[in-house]
Amino acid sequence: MSPSSPAVQPGSNPARPDAAGMFGHPRGLGTLFVTEMWERFSYYGMRALLMLFMVASVAEGGLGYETKDAAAIYGTYTMSVYLLSILGGFIADNFIGARRAVLWGGIIIACGHFSMAFNSLTTFYTGLVLIALGTGLLKPNISTMVGSLYSTSDERRDAGFSIFYMGINLGAFLSPLVTGYLAQSKGWKGAMSSWGLDPTHSWHWGFAAAGVGMTFGLIAYVLQRNRLSHVGNPPAPNPDGSRPWGRLVLVALGSLVLIAAMKASDDYPALVYLLFALQIAAVLFFAFRPDPDDKRIAAILVFFIAAEVFWALFEQTGSTIALFADKLTRNEILGHEFPSAWWQSVNSVWVILLAPVFALLWIRLGRKQPSSPLKFVLGLLFVGLSFVWMVPAAKLTAEGKVGPLWLVGLFFLQTVGEMLLSPVGLSTMTKLAPQRLVGLIMGIWFLAAALGNKLAGVLAGGFSPSNADDLAQFFLRQALWVGAATVVLLALVPWVRRLMGGIR
Numbered sequence: 001m002s003p004s005s006p007a008v009q010p011g012s013n014p015a016r017p018d019a020a021g022m023f024g025h026p027r028g029l030g031t032l033f034v035t036e037m038w039e040r041f042s043y044y045g046m047r048a049l050l051m052l053f054m055v056a057s058v059a060e061g062g063l064g065y066e067t068k069d070a071a072a073i074y075g076t077y078t079m080s081v082y083l084l085s086i087l088g089g090f091i092a093d094n095f096i097g098a099r100r101a102v103l104w105g106g107i108i109i110a111c112g113h114f115s116m117a118f119n120s121l122t123t124f125y126t127g128l129v130l131i132a133l134g135t136g137l138l139k140p141n142i143s144t145m146v147g148s149l150y151s152t153s154d155e156r157r158d159a160g161f162s163i164f165y166m167g168i169n170l171g172a173f174l175s176p177l178v179t180g181y182l183a184q185s186k187g188w189k190g191a192m193s194s195w196g197l198d199p200t201h202s203w204h205w206g207f208a209a210a211g212v213g214m215t216f217g218l219i220a221y222v223l224q225r226n227r228l229s230h231v232g233n234p235p236a237p238n239p240d241g242s243r244p245w246g247r248l249v250l251v252a253l254g255s256l257v258l259i260a261a262m263k264a265s266d267d268y269p270a271l272v273y274l275l276f277a278l279q280i281a282a283v284l285f286f287a288f289r290p291d292p293d294d295k296r297i298a299a300i301l302v303f304f305i306a307a308e309v310f311w312a313l314f315e316q317t318g319s320t321i322a323l324f325a326d327k328l329t330r331n332e333i334l335g336h337e338f339p340s341a342w343w344q345s346v347n348s349v350w351v352i353l354l355a356p357v358f359a360l361l362w363i364r365l366g367r368k369q370p371s372s373p374l375k376f377v378l379g380l381l382f383v384g385l386s387f388v389w390m391v392p393a394a395k396l397t398a399e400g401k402v403g404p405l406w407l408v409g410l411f412f413l414q415t416v417g418e419m420l421l422s423p424v425g426l427s428t429m430t431k432l433a434p435q436r437l438v439g440l441i442m443g444i445w446f447l448a449a450a451l452g453n454k455l456a457g458v459l460a461g462g463f464s465p466s467n468a469d470d471l472a473q474f475f476l477r478q479a480l481w482v483g484a485a486t487v488v489l490l491a492l493v494p495w496v497r498r499l500m501g502g503i504r
Contacts, residue, residue: 113208113214310417375420
């Protein structure tokens with residue numbers, strides 16, 4: 001699942017020999033696998049319902065928001081989840097350690113989901129804030145703990161992250177099936193009616209199920225905490241016993257200011273153009289400095305912009321594509337209907353099927369495989385093609401709802417793009433980052449995902465299911481926009497490779 005992929009971090013301390021866990025890996029990997037699986041269950045389970053709940057009418061139990069307003073909220077929320085990872089990483093590194101950060105993050109996440117289980121606007125927004133804060137604490141630090149289980153020379157390290165990544169996708173696959181059934185299925189609504197409960201409140205059962213999932217993860221984490229006692233410990237204070245409270249305030253304020261600025265872009269779109277102009281200026285600033293590290297930072301910023309554009313389309317899965325699936329797709333297999341939220345599981349199915357294929361492909365190609373910049377070009381190409389694919393699907397909606405194969409094809413193309421860009425981006429960041437700036441560069445990578453999520457919400461505001469021609473133009477405009485970015489990046493590939501200084 002794209003930006004949720006784990007960032008490979010150097011071990012914070014020498015890992016003790018331990019091969020008693022899953023598949024000959026440290027026992028702690030199993031604990032973190034289960035915890036992350038349930039955390040991703042909670043996140044993607046709630047996300048599968050979020051946009052649908054906001055645009056559903058009040059009579060249907062929803063909030064009755066216009067698509068543009070709901071998309072803006074969705075984009076700000078998903079942006080905040082990733083942007084706050086920088087703050088969460090700083091708190092763990094300088095105050096409480098990764099192990100406690102994961103525990104407290106999970107508790108805050110669970111409280112957020114259970115808050116959304118209540119039928120109240122106040123508890124809805126409180127839940128979104130708590131989930132964003134909790135995920136910011138948990139997400140970067142659980143990945144760091146996986147890395148800390150291994151020494152940097154341990155040959156099991158990459159395989160361990162691959163197992164962990166499967167836990168992410170297993171949770172992301174299962175959750176929409178459960179929460180979608182509870183929120184949308186006629187069978188569950190009928191059961192609620194037979195119990196004397198209001199079936200329009202079924203959305204909140206789905207939100208509650210996400211909280212139950214996070215609770216399962218916390219239980220496993222606490223019961224098996226002894227497996228992790230040697231990693232993620234709190235850092236020692238400064239020699240004078242102090243902690244960097246001043247820098248914490250600056251990081252927190254910086255995060256809040258950026259969130260507020262991007263939220264303001266809902267009303268002032270010019271801020272988005274200003275953001276891209278600043279990024280391009282930063283690329284040029286570092287590119288023409290003599291220091292090789294500065295040139296590599298320029299290359300990192302080029303990848304940052306490309307990733308931002310990629311996520312702007314890819315992360316419409318939970319907004320534009322969720323609405324297309326709900327309103328314009330025949331959600332049935334062999335005559336049996338299924339909840340539209342179940343479509344949110346398809347990307348994970350393709351990831352599980354395609355990840356081994358790409359891993360084998362890169363091994364077989366060896367040094368003949370495309371360079372990192374060219375893989376980014378191909379990633380942008382495939383995500384752009386996914387929206388080209390939706391143009392005829394949109395036109396066919398003039399005749400009624402379209403068949404499910406259109407969305408199957410969309411998710412296939414997007415997942416191919418994800419395999420070309422997301423894991424490659426993580427690997428490239430760690431290779432290009434100057435040793436003194438590895439943590440900062442990984443924070444920048446999460447920031448690209450954050451801003452891309454916000455742009456996805458802004459773009460989704462233009463979705464309208466009522467006119468087939470307008471909808472086709474909606475998909476085509478974005479495909480052309482990404483196509484133009486793809487052509488520009490392709491032209492820049494030789495220059496970016498020179499900036500990388502021989503690193504592939």
